[in-house]
Amino acid sequence: MILGASSGIGQEVARQLINMGWTVSVAARREAPLVSLKAIEPSRVEYAVVDILAEDACARLQQLADRTGGIDIYLHAAGIGSQNRQLVLQTEEETVRTNALGFTRAMNWAYHYFEQQGKGHIAVISSIAGTKGLGPAPAYSATKAFQANYIEALEQLARQQGHDIRFTDIRPGFVDTPLLGESPAYPMLMSVADVAGSIIKSLVHEDDVKVIDWRYRTLVGLWRLLPRWVWKRMRI
Numbered sequence: 001m002i003l004g005a006s007s008g009i010g011q012e013v014a015r016q017l018i019n020m021g022w023t024v025s026v027a028a029r030r031e032a033p034l035v036s037l038k039a040i041e042p043s044r045v046e047y048a049v050v051d052i053l054a055e056d057a058c059a060r061l062q063q064l065a066d067r068t069g070g071i072d073i074y075l076h077a078a079g080i081g082s083q084n085r086q087l088v089l090q091t092e093e094e095t096v097r098t099n100a101l102g103f104t105r106a107m108n109w110a111y112h113y114f115e116q117q118g119k120g121h122i123a124v125i126s127s128i129a130g131t132k133g134l135g136p137a138p139a140y141s142a143t144k145a146f147q148a149n150y151i152e153a154l155e156q157l158a159r160q161q162g163h164d165i166r167f168t169d170i171r172p173g174f175v176d177t178p179l180l181g182e183s184p185a186y187p188m189l190m191s192v193a194d195v196a197g198s199i200i201k202s203l204v205h206e207d208d209v210k211v212i213d214w215r216y217r218t219l220v221g222l223w224r225l226l227p228r229w230v231w232k233r234m235r236i
C-alpha cells in the first residue's frame with residue numbers, strides 16, 4: 001500500500017511495482033491519477049481517495065487493505081514541502097499538520113494493522129532534509145526529522161513488544177517531482193524513475209535507513225561533522 005501515490009515518487013514506485021507484477025493498493029486525495037494507475041492492471045490495483053488529515057482516513061485505509069486482500073508493506077509517500085524563508089505561519093502549520101500529524105495518524109494505523117496481522121513492513125520517505133535544521137525550510141526539515149525519529153521509536157517499540165514489523169526510513173536528496181515547484185536551481189537533481197527503483201530495492205532488502213543516492217550519502221556524512229557554529233553561518 002502506498003499513500004501519496006497520485007504524484008511524484010509514490011506514483012512512480014506504484015507504477016514500477018505494478019509493472020513488476022506486484023499487487024498494489026494506492027491512495028491520495030486526487031482520484032484521477034489513482035484511476036490511471038488502476039488502468040495499468042485493473043486486477044492487481046486497488047485505490048481509495050484518502051486525505052490523511054480527515055477523520056475518516058484510518059477507516060478508509062482499513063477498507064482499502066481489506067479490498068486488496070491484506071497488505072505486506074505500507075509505504076508513506078504522502079507529504080508536502082516548500083521553502084519558506086519569509087516564515088509564513090500558514091505554510092509552517094500546513095507542513096506540520098501533513099508531515100507530522102497526518103504522518104502520525106498513518107503510522108498509528110499501519111502499526112496496529114501489522115501488530116494484528118503478526119508481521120509487516122512500514123516505510124516512510126523522509127528526506128536528507130531531516131538530518132539538519134535547514135534555514136530555508138524550517139517546518140519541512142523539522143517534520144522530516146520527526147518522521148525519522150518516529151519510526152526509529154516504533155522500531156524499538158515493536159521489538160520490545162515482540163512484533164515482527166520491519167521499518168525502512170528512506171531519505172532522498174532532491175528529486176524531480178512537483179513538490180519542488182518551478183525552480184530549476186536544485187543541485188544534484190535525481191530522476192523520479194531512478195529514485196523509485198532505489199526505493200523498491202530498499203523495500204525488498206528491508207534496509208533500516210537508505211539515503212539516496214551516494215552523492216547525498218557523502219554530503220550528509222560531511223554535514224554531520226560540522227559543528228553548530230559553522231552550520232549556522234552556512235548559506236544554503
Ligand SMILES: NC(=O)c1ccc[n+]([C@@H]2O[C@H](COP(=O)([O-])OP(=O)(O)OC[C@H]3O[C@@H](n4cnc5c(N)ncnc54)[C@H](OP(=O)(O)O)[C@@H]3O)[C@@H](O)[C@H]2O)c1
Nearest residue numbers: 004006007008009028029030052078079127174175177179
Ligand atoms: N521531491 C523531492 O526532492 C523529495 C526529496 C526528499 C523527500 N521527499 C519526500 O517524498 C515524499 C513524496 O514527495 P514528492 O516529491 O513525490 O511530492 P509530490 O509529487 O508533491 O507528491 C506528494 C504526494 O503526497 C500526497 N499528499 C499530500 N498531502 C496529502 C494528504 N493530506 N493526504 C493524502 N495524501 C497527501 C499527494 O497526493 P494528493 O495531493 O493527491 O493528496 C501526492 O501524491 C514527500 O514526503 C517528500 O517530502 C521529496
